[in-house]
Amino acid sequence: MILQHKCPDCGADMQYDADSRLLKCPSCGKTQNIKDMEPDFDPNAKQSHDAEASADDVDEVYGDFEDFEEQSTYGTYEDNEAKHYICQNCGAELITDADTTATICSYCNSPMILGDRLSGKMAPSKVIPFTISKERAEETFKKWCKHGLITPKDFTKADRISSITGMYVPFWLYDVNGRGEAHAHATKVRHYTSGDYDVTETRHYQVYRKVSLNFNDIPADASEKMPDDMMDKLEPYTYQDLTDFNTPYLSGFIAEKYNYTDAELFPRIKQKTEHYMDQYISNTITGYSSVTFTDRSYDTRQKNAIYSLLPVWMLSYNFNGKNYLFAMNGQTGKVVGKPPVSKGKVALWWGSITLVTFLISFLITMAAGGAF
Ligand SMILES: [Zn+2]
C-alpha cells in the first residue's frame, strides 16, 4: 500500500516543507496544515504504549510486545526482504529494504510512503518534524566544515557532498521512575591552631539518601543501521516539538521502522537513568570534605515508551576516493562527524609553528648575544 498526498488543486505530489512546517505542493505552491489532516491510520488501533497509557497499562505493553514477537511479524518482513513496489507516478519498480517505511522514487523523485509498514503495531505515535530544510542543512554543513582547523581546501566546497538525505530515525522515548537508596561515609575536616598546637579535627558522618525520581523522554535509537554513538551525540532534541504522527510528515524523506522493541532497549535506558540518579544524589550531598559511597541500590521502572521518529540529515561526502559520513540533527542543526585531514594543510600548519619557534629562539639568541 503506497500512500500519496496529491495536491487537491493540481494533482502533483505534495511534500513536507521544513521552512513552513506545512505540506506544500512543489508545482503550484498550495499548502496544507498537517495537523488539520485526518490521520491515515486510526490512532486507537495503535499499541497501548501511547503517551496517555496509565501505570496499569505498563504490564500490558510488555505483553503486547511478546505477543508481537511470537507472531513473528518480523519474519513476514524478512520474507519480503526485497519487496517490490510500483511507483504510482511513473510506473517504475522499486526494490526497498525491509526496514524502509518511506522513500523517494529514484526515477521520478516522487515521495513514496509505504503504508503497510506504518500501520498497526508499526504505527509511530509521535514525530519531531524537520525544521531544517535541505538548503539550510547544506549551508550549516559548509559553515561547520570551514570552522574545522585542518580540512582540505576542496572539502569545504559544497559540490563535494555526494548525497544528502533527510531521514526519520526510529527512537523509543521512555518515561521512567527511578527509586534509589544510597549510603555514604562523609567527613568534615577542620584545621586550626590552639596555643602551641596545630589541630586537625575530622568529623565523621553517615549520609543516607532515599529518592524517587521521574524522568521523561529519555531517548534510545531503535535502528540497527544507525551507529548508536553517532545518534547519542546528536542529542538533545527539543521534545516540546513532539507532534502526533501522521504520514504526510514523511513526504519527501526516507524513514525506517524500528528493529528493537522498547523492552529490548530498556537496559540502555536503565544505565542512563542510574547515571542521572547518581548525579542527582551526589548533588544533594554538599558541604563535606570527602564523600565515599558505601552502598547504593537502584530500581528503575519503565512507565511508558513512545515510538517516535526523529529527524536527521545524513550527509555523505567523497574526498580522495574515501567516503565520510556526517549526521545533522534535523531540528537543531548540530553536526556529528569528523572532517578529513589534508596532508597539505597539516604540513602548512606545522610549518607555521616551526617557523614561529625558530623566530623566537633566534630572537632569544640575539637578546642573549646582545647582553654580552
Ligand atoms: Zn499543486
Ligand SMILES: [Zn+2]
Ligand atoms: Zn516514480
